[in-house]
Amino acid sequence: MQRLPIPARSLDNIELVTNILEEEDDVVACHRQQIEDNMALVQEEMGLLTQVEMPGGSVESYVIRLDRVLQRKIESVNKLRERLSEFQQRLKEEETLSKTRRL
Numbered sequence: 001m002q003r004l005p006i007p008a009r010s011l012d013n014i015e016l017v018t019n020i021l022e023e024e025d026d027v028v029a030c031h032r033q034q035i036e037d038n039m040a041l042v043q044e045e046m047g048l049l050t051q052v053e054m055p056g057g058s059v060e061s062y063v064i065r066l067d068r069v070l071q072r073k074i075e076s077v078n079k080l081r082e083r084l085s086e087f088q089q090r091l092k093e094e095e096t097l098s099k100t101r102r103l
Helices: 008-053 059-102
Strands: none
Touching: 008 059
């Protein structure tokens, strides 16, 4: 039995779907990492609260360290949102490609 060549458009679609599945795994891994990072930062915040509430706790140190923690949280969320935005774009591209192939 002779094998027929796969049309180039089908190969493109297969490659796109494969890439999307890989990106999905990457997005999930990024999300998982962001949660772990956030949990560590929350623990750090709890430590800051404990320290500042102790007699003689330094408010200045608390404010500086809290600002750093919050900045790291913002960076972590922004990184995940950027990755998510890229993935959403890829999904839209795949949807558009699928629609044009059905026509």
